[in-house]
Amino acid sequence: VAPETKAVMKWLRSIPFVLSASLHGGELVVTYPYDYSMHPMEEKMFSPTPDEKVFKMLAKAYADAHPVISDRSELRCGGNFVKRGGIINGAEWYSFTGGMADFNYLHTNCFEVTVEVGCEKFPLEEELFTIWHENKGALLNYMEMVHRGIKGIVSDKFGNPIKNARISVRGIQHDVTTGN
Numbered sequence: 001v002a003p004e005t006k007a008v009m010k011w012l013r014s015i016p017f018v019l020s021a022s023l024h025g026g027e028l029v030v031t032y033p034y035d036y037s038m039h040p041m042e043e044k045m046f047s048p049t050p051d052e053k054v055f056k057m058l059a060k061a062y063a064d065a066h067p068v069i070s071d072r073s074e075l076r077c078g079g080n081f082v083k084r085g086g087i088i089n090g091a092e093w094y095s096f097t098g099g100m101a102d103f104n105y106l107h108t109n110c111f112e113v114t115v116e117v118g119c120e121k122f123p124l125e126e127e128l129f130t131i132w133h134e135n136k137g138a139l140l141n142y143m144e145m146v147h148r149g150i151k152g153i154v155s156d157k158f159g160n161p162i163k164n165a166r167i168s169v170r171g172i173q174h175d176v177t178t179g180n
Contacts, residue, residue, distance in 0.1 A: 012107075012108045017109070018110055018146060019142075019145060020112040021142060025116065026121040027078055028069055028078025028118055029078055029081045029087065029088055030063045030114070031087070031093055031101075031116070032088075033089075033090060034102055035095065035114070036098075036099065038091070042095070044092055045091055045095065049174065050174040052089075055111065058111060060087055063086035065138040066086070066137075067134055077118065099114070113142075150167075153178075154167070
């Protein structure tokens with residue numbers, strides 16, 4: 001693992017982040033975990049997390065607010081994802097190991113999606129302004145999703161916060177823990 005990756009992993013474990021997004025180029029779609037197939041010998045295999053519904057909601061929050069991803073034309077950049085609403089389970093698109101979204105889900109309380117911001121892997125400088133404006137509203141809409149779900153303080157009978165308390169939701173086999 002590269003030193004900068006180790007530093008990010010340490011940072012993610014030290015601060016109780018709950019939402020993040022990784023921005024990539026080369027396509028126009030929002031992917032969500034798992035990115036690594038549950039069956040490593042299988043390519044393009046749907047590999048949902050126990051929080052599949054939440055991840056789909058998060059990915060759709062971004063995709064639906066993006067003016068091009070939400071465009072129903074199949075002839076545009078990213079058009080092959082139109083029938084899926086501009087989102088896809090990462091492993092169903094292509095499986096890879098070592099992604100931050102999978103790490104965050106498995107080792108922190110942070111839910112991360114991957115946003116492919118445009119079909120050009122290395123856009124020209126003059127294209128960056130347009131790409132920024134196409135993604136700005138979607139990023140803001142996604143960030144507002146941090147206010148969804150359960151939140152609060154877990155405390156003892158004296159009102160003192162409890163560190164590392166495990167929080168379980170019936171029917172979802174993925175616990176989260178309280179921060180420091």
